[in-house]
Amino acid sequence: MSPLAHGLLNVFGVLVVALSLAAGLIWLERRLLALWQDRYGPNRVGPFGLLQVLADMIKIFTKEDWIPPFADRPVFVIAPAVIAVTVLLSLAVVPVTPAIGVVSLNIGLLFFLAMSSLGVYGVVLAGWASDSKYSLLGGLRAAAQMLSYEVFMGLSLMGVVLIAGSFDLRAIVAAQDRLWFVIPQFVGFAVFLIAGVAETRRLPFDLPEAESELVAGFHSEYSGMKFGLFFVGEYLGVILISAMITTLFLGGWHGPWLPPIVWFLIKTFAFICFFILLRASLPRPRYDQLMAYGWKLLLPLSLLNLSVTAAVVIGIHQRRGH
Amino acid sequence: MLSQLRTLWLVFLHMFRRRVTVQYPEKKAYLPPRWRGRIILSRDPDGGERCVACYLCAVACPVDCIALQATEDEHGRRYPDFFRINFSRCIFCGYCEEACPTYAIQLTPDYEMGEYHRKSLVYEKEDLLISGPGKYPGYNFYRVAGLAIGGKDKGEAENERPPVDVRTLLP
Numbered sequence: 065m066s067p068l069a070h071g072l073l074n075v076f077g078v079l080v081v082a083l084s085l086a087a088g089l090i091w092l093e094r095r096l097l098a099l100w101q102d103r104y105g106p107n108r109v110g111p112f113g114l115l116q117v118l119a120d121m122i123k124i125f126t127k128e129d130w131i132p133p134f135a136d137r138p139v140f141v142i143a144p145a146v147i148a149v150t151v152l153l154s155l156a157v158v159p160v161t162p163a164i165g166v167v168s169l170n171i172g173l174l175f176f177l178a179m180s181s182l183g184v185y186g187v188v189l190a191g192w193a194s195d196s197k198y199s200l201l202g203g204l205r206a207a208a209q210m211l212s213y214e215v216f217m218g219l220s221l222m223g224v225v226l227i228a229g230s231f232d233l234r235a236i237v238a239a240q241d242r243l244w245f246v247i248p249q250f251v252g253f254a255v256f257l258i259a260g261v262a263e264t265r266r267l268p269f270d271l272p273e274a275e276s277e278l279v280a281g282f283h284s285e286y287s288g289m290k291f292g293l294f295f296v297g298e299y300l301g302v303i304l305i306s307a308m309i310t311t312l313f314l315g316g317w318h319g320p321w322l323p324p325i326v327w328f329l330i331k332t333f334a335f336i337c338f339f340i341l342l343r344a345s346l347p348r349p350r351y352d353q354l355m356a357y358g359w360k361l362l363l364p365l366s367l368l369n370l371s372v373t374a375a376v377v378i379g380i381h382q383r384r385g386h
Numbered sequence: 387m388l389s390q391l392r393t394l395w396l397v398f399l400h401m402f403r404r405r406v407t408v409q410y411p412e413k414k415a416y417l418p419p420r421w422r423g424r425i426i427l428s429r430d431p432d433g434g435e436r437c438v439a440c441y442l443c444a445v446a447c448p449v450d451c452i453a454l455q456a457t458e459d460e461h462g463r464r465y466p467d468f469f470r471i472n473f474s475r476c477i478f479c480g481y482c483e484e485a486c487p488t489y490a491i492q493l494t495p496d497y498e499m500g501e502y503h504r505k506s507l508v509y510e511k512e513d514l515l516i517s518g519p520g521k522y523p524g525y526n527f528y529r530v531a532g533l534a535i536g537g538k539d540k541g542e543a544e545n546e547r548p549p550v551d552v553r554t555l556l557p
Binding site (some may be wrong): 101 | 394
């Protein structure tokens with residue numbers, strides 16, 4: 065296969081698989097939530113209710129796409145796209161297997177962090193452009209929450225970078241050939257997991273949406289496929305964070321017997337299920353609790369983790385040097 | 387933090403619990419015999435209508451969904467000329483059943499009354515009448531009541547003594 069064809073196949077393959085997985089997650093989430101709440105969930109449309117996804121899509125595409133007259137039209141239209149696009153761009157740097165993966169950047173990790181920071185714009189602009197109280201409150205909450213959790217999300221990953229000695233995600237996976245980073249970097253793993261949940265605005269950190277307080281938060285005024293894009297963006301975010309945890313802490317495609325793609329998918333799937341389990345079990349914290357938890361506990365923890373890792377790495381290097 | 391982890395674990399364990407959902411159209415939930423559902427008009431064991439058109443059910447009905455017209459046959463038995471229940475109004479409170487002196491009107495354990503047109507929810511007497519005695523087998527109002535009707539004079543009802551002749555002094 066020519067390099068161009070291989071590249072195109074990779075690009076569209078990852079795009080199609082990610083988008084269809086995001087659609088399938090609607091079904092998976094509803095079924096799993098139901099399972100953990102002793103219910104069945106959607107099981108009528110098609111086998112196991114799988115065609116529910118199709119029905120939902122037809123419904124959301126044929127819904128009235130309404131823009132409130134008081135909204136800031138261009139920003140209102142762009143905001144949902146920003147969320148989906150930034151997450152999709154981050155997915156481009158995820159190394160699925162040695163052969164699959166859209167691009168291999170030498171600053172892949174930084175690119176992922178940058179894109180997830182840009183994703184904040186989507187939420188904030190959506191809240192701002194809607195020009196309604198609840199949307200604005202949701203947008204502000206999202207901005208504060210995602211900015212504060214981004215700080216130690218990046219810091220928690222620096223331990224991994226120190227050990228692997230590279231920002232390149234493929235090099236990081238390759239460095240986990242013998243030992244997954246979840247063992248030496250367990251603190252970093254835990255902090256990144258929590259920050260990742262906050263970053264995707266999923267329960268228990270769904271304060272920007274907070275149905276019980278803010279109607280639907282930043283997307284109160286959205287309808288039709290624009291609303292759908294927020295959902296697709298959220299589910300893509302779940303996939304992305306799960307894939308990143310797999311890549312950074314669980315050795316990516318490494319694993320015995322099974323082919324690399326299967327290992328990658330199994331690990332990612334396990335974390336997606338964990339995200340849904342979180343949603344099924346934990347209540348939403350108060351806003352000040354969220355902030356205090358982030359700044360007073362997770363930030364010092366990740367800083368401590370970073371300094372200890374750095375000290376250990378320097379120590380090992382010096383011993384090797386002598 | 388430990389409490390959160392414990393919560394996660396407990397919710398995870400729910401995976402292995404029995405699901406409480408009843409898969410409705412295939413499986414139906416058990417309804418107790420005294421369930422207050424679709425209203426019927428029962429017949430006495432001899433096959434006659436039990437309803438004596440006393441209007442007590444219509445009076446008791448808090449949403450006024452029962453309409454009927456009393457009439458009499460050649461034997462002097464009262465019965466409803468028409469009997470109409472508007473189920474789009476009915477709240478299945480069961481007051482009509484409580485008010486009924488002849489056990490004619492009864493609520494049954496049936497709730498599957500879905501219709502596409504609102505008018506189809508207005509049940510006439512022929513829709514309401516069932517062929518049996520419902521919850522009270524063997525009860526026949528005219529056979530135990532002291533009322534004289536054609537074919538049954540005073541004192542001929544069950545457990546009824548002959549009428550006392552108030553104008554005689556004999557014991």
